[in-house]
Amino acid sequence: MEKPDVRFVKTTLLAVVLAVAGTAGSPYAQAAGLPTLYSRGQISYTSGGVGQDESQAFKREAPNWPLALQFSGLGGQYIADVHIRILKRDGTKVLEAVSQGPFMLVKLPPGEYAVYARYKHEEQKRDVRVAGHASAAFRWNMQ
Numbered sequence: 001m002e003k004p005d006v007r008f009v010k011t012t013l014l015a016v017v018l019a020v021a022g023t024a025g026s027p028y029a030q031a032a033g034l035p036t037l038y039s040r041g042q043i044s045y046t047s048g049g050v051g052q053d054e055s056q057a058f059k060r061e062a063p064n065w066p067l068a069l070q071f072s073g074l075g076g077q078y079i080a081d082v083h084i085r086i087l088k089r090d091g092t093k094v095l096e097a098v099s100q101g102p103f104m105l106v107k108l109p110p111g112e113y114a115v116y117a118r119y120k121h122e123e124q125k126r127d128v129r130v131a132g133h134a135s136a137a138f139r140w141n142m143q
Contacts, residue, residue, distance in 0.1 A: 033057025035100065043095045049078065049103035058103035065105040067128060068135040071117065073143045078102030083118040
């Protein structure tokens with residue numbers, strides 16, 4: 001029986017350990033209970049919060065993200081399918097996405113942003129300053 005090349009095995013094992021360690025230490029690594037993380041250039045985000053477990057995961061992880069958004073309708077009921085646009089202060093678009101639930105967490109560089117959220121045919125705007133953590137809540141008088 002042929003012995004495996006020890007140097008190859010060590011190199012492969014080291015690569016696997018470094019890859020896992022490199023993502024596990026990131027505050028934006030896929031946290032337990034959160035949906036898929038998406039990236040658009042330097043911006044990463046996740047959205048959802050449908051169901052109690054996922055909703056709790058978003059609430060737990062929100063302080064660890066630069067920007068947390070929440071969407072609700074009449075009576076405070078959570079809503080989904082909210083169209084999001086985030087622009088830098090100079091008007092440059094940094095993200096355009098549709099929320100898959102009542103929460104969206106966004107990793108973006110520190111700065112001042114305008115966040116536009118459109119539900120059905122009504123758009124709202126919030127100005128946010130990201131310098132560590134920021135949040136914005138959007139509420140519509142419709143369901």
